[in-house]
Each structure stands twice: as C-alpha cells, then as structure tokens.
Amino acid sequence: MVSLGVTKKENKVKINILVGLSTAVTLLANLLLIGCVGTALREARVREVASIADQQKLASIVMDNKEEYSVKKAALNNLTNQEVIKTFVLDSRQDETLRENAISKLNQEILAEVAIECEYSQSNSAVQKITDQQLLAKVAINAKRKNQKIENYKLISELRYMLGGQIVDQMLAIDNVSLNMPEGKITRNGNTCIVYGQSYTLYDYIPTLSINIEAISKINDSILLIQVRTESKEDEIREAVEKRLIVVAKAGAKENPSQAKDEAEKEVGPQPASIKQKWPKAITTLSGLMYVVNNEGTGEDTPKKGTTITTHYTGTLMNGTKFDSSVDRNQPFKFPVGMGRVIKGWDEAFLTMKKGEKRTLIIPPNLAYGVKGSMSVIPPNATLIFDVELIDF
Numbered sequence: 001m002v003s004l005g006v007t008k009k010e011n012k013v014k015i016n017i018l019v020g021l022s023t024a025v026t027l028l029a030n031l032l033l034i035g036c037v038g039t040a041l042r043e044a045r046v047r048e049v050a051s052i053a054d055q056q057k058l059a060s061i062v063m064d065n066k067e068e069y070s071v072k073k074a075a076l077n078n079l080t081n082q083e084v085i086k087t088f089v090l091d092s093r094q095d096e097t098l099r100e101n102a103i104s105k106l107n108q109e110i111l112a113e114v115a116i117e118c119e120y121s122q123s124n125s126a127v128q129k130i131t132d133q134q135l136l137a138k139v140a141i142n143a144k145r146k147n148q149k150i151e152n153y154k155l156i157s158e159l160r161y162m163l164g165g166q167i168v169d170q171m172l173a174i175d176n177v178s179l180n181m182p183e184g185k186i187t188r189n190g191n192t193c194i195v196y197g198q199s200y201t202l203y204d205y206i207p208t209l210s211i212n213i214e215a216i217s218k219i220n221d222s223i224l225l226i227q228v229r230t231e232s233k234e235d236e237i238r239e240a241v242e243k244r245l246i247v248v249a250k251a252g253a254k255e256n257p258s259q260a261k262d263e264a265e266k267e268v269g270p271q272p273a274s275i276k277q278k279w280p281k282a283i284t285t286l287s288g289l290m291y292v293v294n295n296e297g298t299g300e301d302t303p304k305k306g307t308t309i310t311t312h313y314t315g316t317l318m319n320g321t322k323f324d325s326s327v328d329r330n331q332p333f334k335f336p337v338g339m340g341r342v343i344k345g346w347d348e349a350f351l352t353m354k355k356g357e358k359r360t361l362i363i364p365p366n367l368a369y370g371v372k373g374s375m376s377v378i379p380p381n382a383t384l385i386f387d388v389e390l391i392d393f
Helices: 002-050 055-063 069-078 082-090 096-103 108-117 120-129 133-142 153-162 170-180 210-216 222-231 235-255 257-266 272-278 344-350
Strands: 146-151 186-189 192-195 198-201 203-208 290-295 308-317 322-325 333-336 358-363 384-392
Touching: 002 069, 055 069, 055 082, 069 096, 082 096, 082 108, 082 120, 096 120, 108 120, 108 133, 120 146, 120 210, 133 210, 133 222, 146 210, 210 235, 222 235, 222 322, 344 358, 344 384
Parallel strands: none
Antiparallel strands: 146 203, 186 192, 192 198, 290 358, 308 322, 308 333, 308 384, 358 384
16 A cells, blocks of 8 residues: 555656646747747748838838847948948947948948047047048047047956956956855946955046047058148147158158159259348348248237147258148148247247238248158258248237
8 A cells, every 4th residue: 555655646746847848848949939930920020121222211220229129230231321320430329330330331431421420439430431532531630539438458457367368358357256256245237346345447538639640540641641740739739740751751751762852952952142142131130040021911909929829831952842831721820829830930930920910931940840850741951932921819
C-alpha cells in the first residue's frame, strides 16, 4: 500500500512537470510567433518605405520619432532633399548613427552650413567631408565655439582600478561597479557620480574652436588662409593659420623649388631712394613707416587704443602684385586697433587717422612680415603697399 501511494504521488509530480513544460513551450512558441510576426511586419514596412520615391512622404517618415530605426534608415536612403536632410541632422532628438549617415548625403554647401550651425559631433563629421577650399575658409571664419564633450578621465581611472582594468565604456562601467560594489559605495545622479564618498563629474562640455582649426588644416590656398587670418578675431585661429601657411609654403617649395626661389627673390626690400622717387610726398615716421594722405577725412578725433575700427584696404607688393583686398570682397574689415591683432604698420597708421581718411601706406618689412614673410603670398623682407580707408570707429 505504501508503495502504491508513493507511485501515485510521483505520477502527480511528473504530470505537473509535464503541464508546466507544456505551458512554457506554448508560451515560448507564442513569443517566437509574435517575434516572427513583428519581424515580418517590420521587414514589410522597410520594403514598402524603400520603394517610396515621393520626397515629402520620405521626409515625414524620417522626421517621425515613432518610426523604427530600420524604417527611418530605409527612408533616409531614398531621401535626396538637402534641406530636409539638413533639418534631420540638426535635430538632436534623432538617432546619432542615422544623423551620421545623413551627413554623408549632403552636398558641399550644406555640409558647410552644418559645420557652422550644428553641435560639435555633427560639425566635426561635416567638416571632415568638405573639400571645397572656399567653403572650408567660410567654416574657419564663421563657426562659433562649440561644446566638445570631455570625459572625466580621473573617474575612468578610479573605476578601471575597481574593475581590475576591465572598463571600456564609462557609463557601462558605472553600472557594472554598481552591481559588484557594496550598496552605497557608488551612486550616480545624472552627470554626477559618487565613488566612496568622493563626488565626480562624469563629463564636461568645453567650448572649443577645433572645428575652425580642422577646417584650416584642410586649406591649401595661401590667399584663403590670409583671408581667414584677417577676418578672424580669435588669436587661436590666427595662430592656426600661421602654422598652416608654413605647411602650405613648404609643400609648394618642394613641388616647384625654382619658382619658390624666384618669388622670394622678387622682393628683397626696395631701397629708400626708389620709394621716395615713387612717392615723393610720403611722410616718414620715426619707426620707418611711410604714408601719403589721399583724403583728409573729417573731424579731429582719431581712434584710441583698443577701439574697434572699420576699414577697407587693398594690399600689393612693390612689383604691383595684389595679394589681398577687402574692397574686392565688398566686405569691410574690423579689428581692435593698437592691440597687436594686425601688423605693426597698420596699428601705427590707423591710430593717427581720422574718420573717412584715406592713405597709401608704405610699410617696411620690420613693420610687416619681416624676414620670414607670409609664406608663398608675401616674400621675405617685403615692403608692402596698402591703400587704406578708415570708414568708422
């Protein structure tokens, strides 16, 4: 009798196990079926979107945040409207990977706009794809400081030590540490992480001009580089231009050394007698700057040191070669006078000019670019001639 009771009990347990297994299998099958149906529906939707040519429909799908990633990707592949793609790239709510994919579909002009307008990550991707020299100069001049995400490397080192060197991703590492550390030893609140009572900022956003500098590093035209230097108010950008001019000049000299030598020898600095012969009425200051007043201007006031002035200028070498002109661009040049932002000859001359005054400046090498010159544009020891106008201050 006892043996029979045990057998019935065992059978009951086995039946319950079988029922449980059957239920689990049924549930798993249903989940797989739902998954298969969901996958099939998603694939059908992707195929449907991939066949759409209407740009308005595609734009609607791409900008709809309720659509799945694969569907939006299919729509983006067929989308050609540059303004819609640009809007998608500028929308920080969109998936980062899709935004990167969208950037590769933009033409050069829109890429420049993205590099100027977008946040750091997308701007950096855009400037990498720009090849047009004029547009690179536009980016270098017009892009504002952008907030570059900088991770807290001190925190990374702390977490790497806790995890035995297994840390790769900072955010993931914090979650891993949370699982392996005693409760309360590490906590995270937004951008702040507390490790053993020590508070850390996970990352900072640092304003940077690296987009401008990256654009400068791709410019091979010396005239454009000088334009960037002339129109920029940032010392960091002007320094980057000077370094790039050296690289460009060296590259040009290697490609055509005889031409580079000839250009350098054109301007060794004219003798004072020849300058006086050409500009007999020129006034010479104690520094050696020479100038001729072509238009007296109005009033008695002259700019004070540090005042931002508005000017027009045309610069030529002694042989008549024009190397730069704000007049040709129809874009007056502004700078704080007397602050070392321009060559010494300019600072000295404009501090003594009246509003509306026009002069011809004859600037010796020591008040211009000296023995180094300005690479392939302005030869070493060049005397520079500038026709200038003080428009306003």
